[in-house]
Amino acid sequence: MELVCIECGKARRPENLFPMSCECGGLLEVRHDFRRADAEKLRALFDSRLALRTGPYASGVWRYKELIDPEVEEAHIVTRGEGNTGLYDCAPAARYAGVRKVWLKAQGENPSGSFKDNGMTVAVSRGAAAGFRTLACASTGNTASSLAMYAAWAGLRCLVLVPPGGVADGKLAQTIAYGAEVYGIEGGYDIGVRLLNRYGEELGFYVCNSFNPFRIEGQKSIVIEAAHQLGWSLPDWIVLPGGALSNASALGKGLLEMKAIGLIDRVPRIAVVQAEGASPFHRMIASGGGELVPEPEPRTAASAIRIGNPPSWRKAARVLRECNGVTCAVSDGEIMAAKRVIDRSGIGCEPAAAAGLAGLKMLAEGGTIGRDETALVVLTGHLLKDADAIRMPVPGPALEPLAPDELLARLASVR
């Protein structure tokens, strides 16, 4: 296992995590040596851990340790039993999108309520193993609340940078409740994440944003767990909302590694869906360009993906090439309409997460995804993460307080 720069190929040992980007400026990634990995033995090992209820291997991330971080010592693992999220065959979502079958992978069922936990447990374990006392991140909300939870659990200090007024109230409240120190930053996530990448080490912080390559390793478990749940075969498409593009990078890496090992026979195609007002990656891919042009003022009601300069775009672009992937951009109206379908199905999600289903519908209507194809849509965050968004799209008159008699009369009339 080594850390390799995706630009210049320079490699180093995984303990030498700093600086967290290569001196050439490129992002680092974990490269495993899976040449001796035996798919049958791994399947049996992962099956044997399914019955565990305690200890690190009961986690839906660490169950797959051999594929994620084989070297970190068990004693250093900081886990809240993350992963283990439901995979739901959702007929209303399939009808809505107009495809044969839709599986919803509900990452909102994680302990802090979003997919960030899958990656954070691995990044924080590495930080704790290296002896760091202060963890830090820039965030649009979910990274902050996930990091704050793990920091509290590990007894470490947590600092977060957020766009003032740009984070859903519930996420901020959750972060503060876990004891994190919160700072506003002008320019929000896009500026904050670069600031921490540049100065984090100097300040003595262990930075847990997704340029930390161990975050990406942990997030691979989303698709590994889904493959395990489906008997090591996956639908035709994996559909993801795209913001900083960590999931596209991680899930694509996970798929290609599973194929190389022989755990799956076929790599599904990937679709990355961005919000129209925050879609620099889609614009780059659609125009055939090779350089991302940042969006200086990203706008969308889905605050989690209000990101104009995604740090992982080069990793995501490579994944798209290797997984025959596509991108699209959807409006806030389309996101809210898809959210309503997901909420009404009984699963529910926050707005950013609903972008995936909105994009699947768009791609099916446009013929990119066939009507007889199947898809797995990653629901990245829980419905209660953004309570304001729940109120926003609900049509009908404001609720009035009814006297009991009047209420009974109304109920009788609508029975």
Ligand SMILES: Cc1ncc(COP(=O)(O)O)c(C=O)c1O
């Ligand atoms: C709920 C939610 N969905 C989607 C995303 C986008 O994921 P990524 O940054 O990995 O593209 C984020 C954060 O960016 C998020 O918090």
Ligand SMILES: N[C@@H](CCOP(=O)(O)O)C(=O)O
């Ligand atoms: N949605 C994210 C923004 C991306 O953060 P990163 O952890 O991938 O750097 C958030 O919740 O902050």
